[in-house]
Amino acid sequence: MSTWQARVRAPRECVVLLSGEKQAQPTHLHHTGLSSWDYYVTMPMPASTFTLAVGCWRQATAQLSTAQLTPPVQGTRAGASHTHAGSLDLNPFTNMDHPVITSPQSTLVYSGLKDEKHSESDCSGLGDDNLTCCHVDYPCPFTDPSAWSQGVIPHRVFAPPSLLQKAQVQILPLLPGCLAAAHATLGVHPFPRLDVLIVPAGFSSLGMASPHIIFLSQSVLCGEREGDGERDGVGGERGLSLCGSRLCHELSHSWFGLAIGARDWTEEWISEGFATYLEDIIWARAQ
């Protein structure tokens, strides 16, 4: 078990997503064409759950602009990307028409239920069981009273430009309901925030859950599977159900597979069993 902190430098047009408790904002390193991202966790986790994803993605927001849907300039390297900056804003988070992200507060969706009056050491009134934790000292979400009332944690969705519109229409609206349903079913969210990244159809599974990050395959999006649009239309009920239940499956791994899990990977079926059992329960609640 370990904690970690990381500073990642990447070309400015890239997004760096990493298992970390706070949503990092990039610091632009002038004269280099690079951005620097800082992440950390204080909750001891198996090092095997550490996840890093770097790519030319865009954040799905309520409103998309043409600049967000424009593929990033290919082949830019440190020191060379400045030549393109005048014609295209390479910052994946901003564009000239809609400066959608200017601060952490504006990038994240909050439930508004957070109670700032409680301190981390005030464990009174925690759920029905007045739960206390006995592990090593760290700011445990299970003993944070404000976490107990936060059904919808801050969340964001990222996708390559070609899938951004589908991510915006299909995944972004599903997330609050699925997060709230997971919270109603399983209790406090083990992790204080979540990024969902749409990965290519060639990804080895339909989804993968890591601390603070879920990878969802392009294949779960409506209209991306063979036969979509023939039986019940793109975005039809069947497609929505596949997408939603897969999302709920990955969400439930925050509790089963990450917060707790098998001692080694040979017993991973236990976590998968819980997640598979819970995906329909949470999805039914989310609708």
Ligand SMILES: [Zn+2]
């Ligand atoms: Zn699973």
